[in-house]
Amino acid sequence: MDRMSKEETVNVGTPLLEVEDLSIGFGAGDAVVQRVCFKVMPGETLALVGESGSGKTITCRSVLRILPAAAQIRSGSINFNGKGGVMNLLALKERAMRDIRGDQISMIFQEPMHSLSPLHRLGDQVSEVLYLHSDMSASEAKKTVLDTFDRVGFPDPERVWRSYPFEMSGGMRQRAMIAMAMVAKPDLLIADEPTTALDVTTQAQVLGLIKDLQKDIGMAVILVTHDLGVVANMAETVVVMNKGRVMESGPAPAVLGAPAHGYTQKLFAAAPMIPQVAAPARPATQDDPILEMRGVCKTYTMRAGGWSKPVAITACHEINLSLGRGKTLAVVGESGSGKTTCARLALGAELPDEGGEVLFRATPDAPAVQINAMSRTERVSFQRQAQMVFQDPYSSLSPRMRVQQALTEPMEIHNLGTKSDRYDKAAEMLRWVGLEPSMLSRYPHAFSGGQRQRLSIARALTLDPVLLVCDEPTSALDVSVQEQILTLLEDIRDRMGLSYLFISHDLAVVARIADEVAVMRQGVVVEQAAPDTLFYNPRHPYTQALIAAQPEPDVNRPIDLALVAKGAGAPSSWPEAFRFDGQQAPALRELDPGHKVRCHA
Template sequence: MPILDVKSLSIGFGTAPAVVDGVSFSVDRGQTLALVGESGSGKTLSCRAGLRLLPAAARILGGTVQYQHDGQTIDVLTAPERQLRHLRGNRMSMIFQEPMRALSPLHRLGDQVSEVLHLHQDISAAEAKKRVLAQFERVGFVDPERAWRSYPFEMSGGMRQRAMIAMAMVSNPDLLIADEPTTALDVTTQAQVLGLIKDLQKETGMAVILVTHDLGVVANMADTVVVMNRGRVMEAGAARDVLGAPAHGYTKKLFAAAPVIPEVAGPVPPPPGDDIILDIRGVTKSFTMKAGGWRAPVTITACRDVDLRLPRGKTLAVVGESGSGKTTCARVALGATLPDPGGEVLFRPAPGADPICVHDMSARVRRRFQREAQMVFQDPYSSLSPRMRVQDALTEPMEIHGLGNRRARRDKAAEMIRMVGLSPDMLPRYPHAFSGGQRQRLSIARALTLDPKLLVCDEPTSALDVSVQDQILGLLEEIRDRAGLSYLFISHDLAVVSRIADEVAVMRAGVIVEQAPPETLFHNPQHPYTRALIAAQPEPDITRPIDLDLVAKGAGKPQSWPEMFRFEGDSAPALRELEPGHKVRCHA
């Protein structure tokens, strides 16, 4: 008998048509069910009904949700709240898509994760900490003790997602509902977390409902697949059948949109010219963190000796795992964070113009620079005010810079929202009325309203399903080519990078370990970490699972790498050019 059985579930809001219409699925113990579909297709609402964690305005229009526990059948939709509180977080856990909303900003990560054990189990504080630290290590925290003491805002998006995964899995639940659990993770950590979920399934017989838009993840994890679109099930069946021979046109469309790393090397583009719009020279950035109590503060180097040059009209991608220093480099490039003494960032607003030192500008020059250089943030919910309508969020940058009158700003907002694939009818809404993928599109539209020359994209497509991701990448490419826009593109998705980038820099532990055009890098990777990134990229092919052993070799600590690349602490070897345009950090 299935541990969770959903039959003919229909959910609506107010008097509007049902947004989930007659959806049925079930999952057995030890199995993984994948709910696949575009953003806004009803995937998250359907699985939230399994825990009765629906928005207050949602109405159940029909159907049943039954959960099996200790030989007893529980009707989730009618069960007493007290009974559900005992099950949630203990026997039924959920990994949420946006960890910053799910984690309290006022409490340390260790306290939040251990709270699950204290609420549901009779356990001492010492034993709870021991189990939480062990879970932190399993989900990829290099320093579990530091993670225990840290607040969510001190962590990157990927690290917060790891903490959410640890919180959901620390009690070894019977049912794990994972809503885009690896969206914010780099591919190596994603591979390790997927392996962890599989190991727990073998040990405990845990059932998993996986909500995702990544068909590569589905191919590596799922036993059964349910494909949804506009609140309805389009196709369902065994993963081997659905992935091997999709029957429905919508499923075929999802496969066609999935990005993949090219297998054959293409022609290497000519080296960039002298028209460099952004020049990052010798940038190192260190942060001092309080250690607590009487202990001395701890200095953490986020990035070290970074040299990057972005030609005008081109895309420079920086890839690497969460916490590798990618976002810190992006913030330094935009002047939001000061580099340590000795480093500098130069920006040339036009060909042949004198360079502007980003960290030494007058107020007038800075205002102009802020109009010409914009950023698309990783977490769209944090970058959009929940109290501001979408129309006001899109027109606000133009008001700040005094561009156009009120009508012209509204027309521009309508043009931008249409450009990213949404309707101008959505402008009066608030951000909470949109799905995660739709909010990311709004964030991109907001960054483009000022017609910038440089766009820093921090994981701009990580929250998007494959078909929307394909549209957004096409949109970014079209805008870049039409307007001569330049991109500093931060990502952990190598398939996305292989499509859009002209140059790729791979970061690990705060340093660039390899740099080359994508045609060279993906065809002839030299560094063990680059090879691990490529091996960890999930493919939508059930016969080609991720090689976790190869991933572990390259994603390990730098002192465990082959002798040619090995280093400890700050003694990294130099970045050497092995062939024209191909640099690798290695010993001579």
């Protein structure tokens, strides 16, 4: 059936989707979703808001009937007003549901690697939706898919068509997942945390894309999220869930403007925001850098396949950074900007190109050690003094190790203390991060995401380091848990005198924790200053775009997509003072004391 005839058969006078008295459980336990009710009108955006474990995702999966085998739908109905009229999705036969999935109702999943086949090219996977639900020819399907790739922000759609998922970054894979869900132009799009893995500028553009598609085809959206800023920019109706129940629901201006339930108020209090007034600066950094990067470049050689010559990719170019002792230097940028490569260079996991130096001073009076040219003895000592907190705590903790073994292993590797000393140290570190020593006997899977991140921090602290490199340590966490982890990191920094190299794409987080911020784009630092300067007087168009793209939980302050598109676009489109072509970026100049901007003289 063509697009027009499908739309004409939908009766817009009744809800497109109506969930009534839905309860879902597992085994003999209590229901994890309890008597949930909501409805979605054609063309409307409804936001399901809540933290991990609130029942948002399982409620949405029940719409498509893709629940785990052990799940039981104990009560309720889900009525969909599709091309066959109003039907109860829970009562349909599986063959009829297959015709609806991907065509009339699509879903964007939070973790794209769980939804994309590693064995098939992205073009083939996305075009499969069109082959299943339409009679398009191969050439028509490819043209439609390439157009969709272009609309979700891929700079080279043809390259994406030929690529496998493992060849793309996390943000790029999420864009491909969004393209797959949108390519058939469904009547209802269920978006489960669709922008969690995306940078703020890409997030703003994807949210704008979803809005445009809604206008074009009258698509309705169920947006599952814990980000109240995204809700304020997208939703007409808000449903707040906690522990499987609906806590509060109503029009977005009412719920966001004057939340009535205590849980909704708690979510608002924890939401990170760039403050409206500059915070008082911490004492100025003394001339005592613990880490310095001087003229650091990093180039990778990528195999191009076939008979093509290998391609040189510049991940970092002329990086000059200095981290003061006891301070926090934040490196901000989008996926592919080079910020994680910076972190790896700082820890010696990657070596800079010839001519670059990475220097470390463990104490103020210690001689500088060149990390990229350390002896074996120097490296062992450095690894004790510099530790890393990773983005995904589940991947950094072995599922086969109990917490006690995970925390004592670093001390065993470095031959520190007796077995009893190591146990005592592990117990002490758990207390430091707000957990109980009685948890030492558990495995990581027995902890929530926020607790696992606390375990990762505790493990990094067992060696008493002086430098912590934090790579997106809060990006996978709910807002209230994120608030707890940031408070914990600040407390530990001040109590232990630690220095942080903090990698992030979240400017609201950076505004809170950083003493200095370096903004990176495509391997170069484009602007660098203290937060109270950078966020209230941004000079570079890319920095302005990052700040404009930060969603705020206020329906009266929508994202300025025009400003985002301008700064996130090609450097050749920027104002003349910042414009350049290719790799010939202008120098990083100090325009004001402590405020450096990459611009022409």
